[in-house]
Amino acid sequence: MNTIRECQKKLESGLTSVQLTEDYLNRIEQLNPKINAYITICREEALEMARKADLRRKSGKALTALTGIPIALKDALITKGIRTTAASKILANHRPVYNGTVVQKLIDAGAVILGKLNMDEFAMGSSNENSAFGPVCNPWNINCTPGGSSGGSAAAVSADLCVAALGSDTGGSIRQPAALTGIVGLKPTYGRVSRYGLIAFASSLDQIGPMTKTVEDAAIMLSHFAGFDPKDSTSLQEESPDFSTFLKEDVSALRLGFPREYFTDGMDSEIVTALKAARKKFEDLGAICTDISLPHTEYAVPCYYIVAPAEACSNLARYDGVRYGYRSQDAKVLKEMYDQSRSEAFGDEVKLRIMIGTYVLSSGYYDAYYKKAQSARTLIKQDFERALEEVDAIITPTSPTVAFRLHEKTDDPLKMYLSDIFTVPANLAGIPGISIPCGFTKSGLPIGMQVLGRCLDEKTILRVAHTYERDAKWYQHQPVVG
Amino acid sequence: MKRELTKKIAELAKIQLSEEALDRFTEKVTHIIHYVEKLNALDCSHVEPTAHAMDTNAFIRRDEVVAFQDTEHIIHEAPLHESNLFKVPKVI
Numbered sequence: 001m002n003t004i005r006e007c008q009k010k011l012e013s014g015l016t017s018v019q020l021t022e023d024y025l026n027r028i029e030q031l032n033p034k035i036n037a038y039i040t041i042c043r044e045e046a047l048e049m050a051r052k053a054d055l056r057r058k059s060g061k062a063l064t065a066l067t068g069i070p071i072a073l074k075d076a077l078i079t080k081g082i083r084t085t086a087a088s089k090i091l092a093n094h095r096p097v098y099n100g101t102v103v104q105k106l107i108d109a110g111a112v113i114l115g116k117l118n119m120d121e122f123a124m125g126s127s128n129e130n131s132a133f134g135p136v137c138n139p140w141n142i143n144c145t146p147g148g149s150s151g152g153s154a155a156a157v158s159a160d161l162c163v164a165a166l167g168s169d170t171g172g173s174i175r176q177p178a179a180l181t182g183i184v185g186l187k188p189t190y191g192r193v194s195r196y197g198l199i200a201f202a203s204s205l206d207q208i209g210p211m212t213k214t215v216e217d218a219a220i221m222l223s224h225f226a227g228f229d230p231k232d233s234t235s236l237q238e239e240s241p242d243f244s245t246f247l248k249e250d251v252s253a254l255r256l257g258f259p260r261e262y263f264t265d266g267m268d269s270e271i272v273t274a275l276k277a278a279r280k281k282f283e284d285l286g287a288i289c290t291d292i293s294l295p296h297t298e299y300a301v302p303c304y305y306i307v308a309p310a311e312a313c314s315n316l317a318r319y320d321g322v323r324y325g326y327r328s329q330d331a332k333v334l335k336e337m338y339d340q341s342r343s344e345a346f347g348d349e350v351k352l353r354i355m356i357g358t359y360v361l362s363s364g365y366y367d368a369y370y371k372k373a374q375s376a377r378t379l380i381k382q383d384f385e386r387a388l389e390e391v392d393a394i395i396t397p398t399s400p401t402v403a404f405r406l407h408e409k410t411d412d413p414l415k416m417y418l419s420d421i422f423t424v425p426a427n428l429a430g431i432p433g434i435s436i437p438c439g440f441t442k443s444g445l446p447i448g449m450q451v452l453g454r455c456l457d458e459k460t461i462l463r464v465a466h467t468y469e470r471d472a473k474w475y476q477h478q479p480v481v482g
Numbered sequence: 483m484k485r486e487l488t489k490k491i492a493e494l495a496k497i498q499l500s501e502e503a504l505d506r507f508t509e510k511v512t513h514i515i516h517y518v519e520k521l522n523a524l525d526c527s528h529v530e531p532t533a534h535a536m537d538t539n540a541f542i543r544r545d546e547v548v549a550f551q552d553t554e555h556i557i558h559e560a561p562l563h564e565s566n567l568f569k570v571p572k573v574i
Contacts, residue, residue, distance in 0.1 A: 097555040190535045204534050230541055234534065237541065302518040313495060320496070322568050327561035334573045335496075343498040351497055352510055355488070358495040359511065360518075372521050374531030379524065381532060413510055414517055430535025455536065 001475065002163050004217045007069055011057065017068030021050040021112050024070045028114065028161050031481050034142060037156040039075050039133045040083045041115040046070065049112040056110055065220045067110030072162040074153045075116040076123055077103055077208070078197040082113075086199045087131040088121045090319050090326045090345035100197010101232070102166065102208050102225040109224050114162050118152030121347045122316065123170055123201040125149045126419040128177070129410055130349045137406070138181060139479040140445055144403040147177030147419070153211045154181040159481050164212045164221055168198055170205045171304050172398075172423025175435035178211055179398035179448020182437045182477065184465070185211045186218045189455050190430035191236035193222075194229030202311035203234070205304075205427040214475055215436060215466040219243035222458065238456060246459035247466045251285050254464065257292035257391035262422055271397050274439035274447045278395065278468065285467060292391060294383040297425060299376050304424040305417055306360050306373035313357030316350070352413065381429040388431075388454045393464050396422050398435040398448035422450060432458045436465045437474035446474075484508070 011017060025043055032038050053068035075085050078100040085091045099107065107113070120130040128136040128151025136151040138144040139159035146155040150167030154177035157165050167174040169187035178185025186209045193208045200206060210221035220243075227240035258279060263272060279289050321327035321341030328340035346354070360369035387394060400421055409416040426433040431452055438449035449468075453461040469475060488508040492499050499507060553566060562569040 095559065097552050097559065191538060230543065233540060234536075234538070235541070236536065236538060296524075299521055299524060302520045305514060306518050306521070317496075321561060322570055323556070324559045325561075331571050333571050337571050338496045339498040342496055346497070351495075351499075352507065352514075354495045354497065355491050355507060355511055356514055359487075359491050359515065362491065362494065369515075369518065369521075371531055372524075372526055373518075374533060375526035375529040376521050376524055377532040377535075378529050379526070381535060414513060417514075428535065 001213060001478065002160055003213050004065060004069055004163055004220050007163055008065060011068050017050040017053040017112060018047060020068065021046050021070050021114070024114055024162060031159060031161060034481055035137050035139060035155050035159055035161070036134050037118055037136055037152040037159065037161055038072070038115045039085055039087065039118050039152070042082055042113055045082065046112050046114050053110045053112060064109040064224065066106060066224055068112060069163050070112045070114045071106065072114045072117050072153070072156050072165045073103065074119050074150050074165070074167045076119060076168050076199040077166060078199065079103055079113070079116065082116065084116065084199070085133070086122050087119045087133055088345065088347065088350070089132045092132065092326065094325055098197070101194040101229045103197055105225045117156055117165060120149035120151065121350050122199065122312070123149040123168055123173055124312070124349050124353050126172070126176060126416050127404070127409065128152060129406065130347055132347060135406055138403045139481050140182065141403065144405055144445070145180070147180035147399070147403065149173040150211060151177050154178055154183060154185070157181070157183045157211050157213060158479060160478070164210060164217050166208055167211045168206055168208050169427065170201050171308060171427050172420045174209045174211060175423050175433055175448070175450060176399050176419060178435040180403040180446065182446030182474070182479070183211060183213060184215055184218050184434065184436050185209065186222060186434040187426060187432060188222060188226060188458060189432045191234050192226050192238070192432070192456070192458070194232040194235050196229055196231040200315040202308040203315060204311060205308060215434070215462060215469050216244060216247060218434065219247060219462050243458055243462055246463050249463050250467045251282060251287040251464055253286065253288065254393065255288045255290065255391040256282055256464065257290055257387055257394045259292050259294045259297065259387070259394060259396060261294050261297035262396040267397070268401055270441045271400070271402070271447055275397055275449060278438045278449050281468065281472060282395070285471060290391065292387045292394070294387055294425070296376070296379045296383050300380055300425040300428060301417060301421055303373045303376040303380065303428060304420070305356070306369050307377065307428070309353040309357035310361050310370050311357070313354045313361065316354055349413070377428050380425055384425070384429045384431055393460055394452040396450045396452065398422060398450040402441050402445040402447060426452055431455055432461055434461050434465045436469055438472065439474065440477065
């Protein structure tokens with residue numbers, strides 16, 4: 001399997017990064033038409049980066065674990081001179097003039113960027129069906145969605161169209177698609193990773209994170225791009241260690257909590273069975289498993305769907321046709337230009353969330369909705385703080401369902417929003433979370449398990465996830481894209 | 483939510499909606515707002531609101547001018563420009 005570690009060994013043994021990159025570019029050319037994971041393929045840029053990586057290796061310069069490794073980026077991450085669209089018509093031809101901090105760090109580490117990955121428009125969605133560039137298909141079943149909003153990133157890693165990818169997570173947009181495509185997806189603690197250069201959706205919730213084939217790869221990636229950034233005022237001034245060093249420890253005597261509220265009536269029985277089996281495995285591995293309660297869980301989705309749209313309507317006000325992006329050609333006066341540009345180029349889901357956000361922030365409604373949601377957020381955060389005094393990590397299903405069929409939920413936004421029911425609480429609380437594979441359904445679709453931890457305690461959730469992964473070995477299963 | 487309120491919200495949001503879209507969005511927004519009103523069951527009268535998940539102090543820096551070199555590229559990304567100015571239709 002082409003993990004970062006395996007590819008490193010191949011590069012150390014004589015394979016060049018140019019050869020590895022060409023292999024991936026050929027594979028993308030062959031399979032991307034079936035999956036539609038990529039919006040932009042950066043053939044020339046990738047080969048140039050690969051040549052530089054090979055030269056760096058040959059000349060004896062310092063290498064990193066990512067030098068020469070082909071990765072890909074969710075198209076919400078700004079890349080200098082390379083089209084960055086946020087999967088929206090409004091940025092369809094936008095070429096940024098700078099690299100985001102995380103992108104620059106990966107380039108400096110010598111990674112090779114294969115291209116920009118499909119997503120739900122402005123990260124608003126849970127199925128990658130809201131993209132102006134067409135939906136993404138799940139490599140395990142091309143009639144199913146890969147989840148979203150980082151659906152392209154998830155599908156690309158799952159189908160081995162890149163060694164690893166970056167996604168972003170505002171309400172579960174890394175973890176949920178990771179679960180639905182059978183890969184690993186990590187949302188760091190809020191503030192652990194710089195948001196400078198991430199096209200903003202909801203600024204108090206967004207975080208960039210790795211999407212990989214193994215937990216070790218996620219730890220390696222995170223180590224290369226986490227850390228304080230003076231350009232992001234919400235960036236935490238915390239040490240950023242090499243997270244892969246924490247993978248040596250197992251789960252002996254670790255306390256793991258299973259919240260009652262995440263195992264509700266009506267859940268997919270195969271997911272419940274898989275999580276029960278995982279609990280037994282953790283006990284066999286020496287962990288102490290216990291039931292806990294997060295009593296305000298049922299209020300997380302309504303809270304999120306007030307807070308996130310409110311922040312989004314402010315963040316998306318910049319798309320007005322003035323300085324960049326799409327401008328309507330028919331406008332006679334400035335106000336018409338604003339209204340028409342946005343109306344012609346935003347998709348329906350984006351318009352819906354902007355309108356919800358505008359409503360909950362408007363005069364007469366602000367206290368009843370937005371201020372109330374902010375208080376509910378406090379209660380949700382306190383639930384986790386109390387629980388994580390009793391246990392070291394919390395184990396939950398990542399998603400209430402496995403991958404659903406394309407168009408199954410597109411007519412009912414609320415049905416789609418409830419896909420996030422197990423992931424949004426972590427964003428509201430700011431805590432880190434990782435999704436890892438924990439089984440398959442009878443029909444061959446992946447099931448994901450989520451490990452949540454204390455703020456800035458990525459080392460514990462990585463340790464728990466890695467120990468389980470090495471024992472259960474679900475990563476050995478890979479889709480055959482037909 | 484009434485149609486007139488949807489229209490007002492769309493105007494505030496700088497989004498134009500056709501008559502058909504106005505009906506469609508009124509229905510969807512109403513449905514979602516009805517769902518999020520689930521929060522009304524919570525007594526938050528003594529709960530401080532959380533704007534940001536992490537307690538953190540703002541990073542302070544000196545208020546010094548730093549030269550920015552890439553003005554030309556930024557201007558060229560604009561749909562219409564004249565020298566280093568963004569050109570737009572008349573205000574009124």
